[in-house]
Amino acid sequence: MTNGNAATGLRDLNAGIPDAAQLKGAVSAVYDDVASWSRTGDFWNWGMHCPELLNELNGLRPNFNAGVSDGFSEQLYFQTLRGLPYTTNDFKTLKVLEVGCGMGEGLNFLTRLVDPARAVGLDISGAAIRRANAILARGDRLTYVEGDAESLPFEDGEFDLVINVESSHNYPDVEKFFREVARVLKPGGHFSIIDVFDPRSNQRFRGSLQQNVTEFDWIAERDVTENVKSAIRQRMAPGSFFRKEYARKQMPLRARIIGGLNGAHYAGADFIGHKDTLSKVLELARIRTKFVGEYESYRHHLARRG
Ligand SMILES: C[S@@+](CC[C@H](N)C(=O)[O-])C[C@H]1O[C@@H](n2cnc3c(N)ncnc32)[C@H](O)[C@@H]1O
Numbered sequence: 050m051t052n053g054n055a056a057t058g059l060r061d062l063n064a065g066i067p068d069a070a071q072l073k074g075a076v077s078a079v080y081d082d083v084a085s086w087s088r089t090g091d092f093w094n095w096g097m098h099c100p101e102l103l104n105e106l107n108g109l110r111p112n113f114n115a116g117v118s119d120g121f122s123e124q125l126y127f128q129t130l131r132g133l134p135y136t137t138n139d140f141k142t143l144k145v146l147e148v149g150c151g152m153g154e155g156l157n158f159l160t161r162l163v164d165p166a167r168a169v170g171l172d173i174s175g176a177a178i179r180r181a182n183a184i185l186a187r188g189d190r191l192t193y194v195e196g197d198a199e200s201l202p203f204e205d206g207e208f209d210l211v212i213n214v215e216s217s218h219n220y221p222d223v224e225k226f227f228r229e230v231a232r233v234l235k236p237g238g239h240f241s242i243i244d245v246f247d248p249r250s251n252q253r254f255r256g257s258l259q260q261n262v263t264e265f266d267w268i269a270e271r272d273v274t275e276n277v278k279s280a281i282r283q284r285m286a287p288g289s290f291f292r293k294e295y296a297r298k299q300m301p302l303r304a305r306i307i308g309g310l311n312g313a314h315y316a317g318a319d320f321i322g323h324k325d326t327l328s329k330v331l332e333l334a335r336i337r338t339k340f341v342g343e344y345e346s347y348r349h350h351l352a353r354r355g
Pocket residue numbers: 073076077080091092093094148149150151152155171172173174177196197198199213214215216219220
């Protein structure tokens with residue numbers, strides 16, 4: 050393929066996507082709103098269910114979720130540590146960054162499992178970051194900063210590990226994000242990313258891996274689609290912890306309409322083929338297919354910076 054064709058291909062991929070600044074403004078406004086009604090302890094991801102992972106997690110921290118959650122979102126976070134060459138003891142000297150940390154619950158959870166020397170969470174939602182700092186921050190050891198994944202406010206080589214959970218699909222330029230991650234990582238540091246992909250975002254992701262836009266050595270890939278679908282199915286089941294919590298939440302009507310019946314939209318029920326009224330309306334209005342597309346897989350990728 051010539052460069053000209055490659056450029057045309059990229060233009061096709063970009064067709065129908067609002068410009069980057071517009072998209073980022075919309076994303077931060079949406080999550081600022083979600084932060085205004087979310088409760089302490091809320092994660093913002095679809096979770097995953099893997100019995101083996103759950104056993105391991107319970108071994109490290111018995112009854113980690115007793116009475117406070119269904120444990121699926123914590124398992125998704127725990128998955129980001131899988132395949133890393135660090136012992137619990139090694140973590141004591143490591144500096145960890147999470148990009149797209151939401152209200153910070155996931156990073157807080159991980160730091161209670163592995164206790165790194167320093168952990169920083171970054172998110173584009175100012176409201177989410179203010180809440181994280183007010184409720185979860187612990188001095189220099191765990192802090193949260195507002196910022197953009199594509200322009201990280203950190204020095205070169207500041208971190209040993211960067212994690213990213215169900216967030217990169219929002220970024221207009223994933224390659225720019227990868228370059229920034231490579232810049233803030235020390236040589237030999239690791240990047241752990243887990244996210245959902247639609248055909249367009251998958252093509253972009255695979256493209257940037259092939260073009261090797263960074264000095265990353267991609268060392269592991271695990272498809273967790275079925276594990277994520279299992280968590281979503283259990284959350285959507287009658288009487289589930291998720292459904293009970295959703296019913297109890299005090300949220301504005303607009304958030305309940307967006308979330309759909311039993312919180313189907315927030316739980317990721319689209320991914321298991323569940324179409325609620327909102328999905329149907331968005332599809333009819335050609336908004337969903339235009340901007341979101343159909344999700345095809347949920348994967349964890351691990352890279353080492355050369
Ligand atoms: C689905 S939520 C996941 C939050 C968290 N990782 C979790 O699993 O609970 C996606 C997060 O990515 C953040 N985000 C989206 N675009 C971003 C960007 N350009 N820079 C930083 N954060 C971004 C959103 O504000 C939101 O908090």
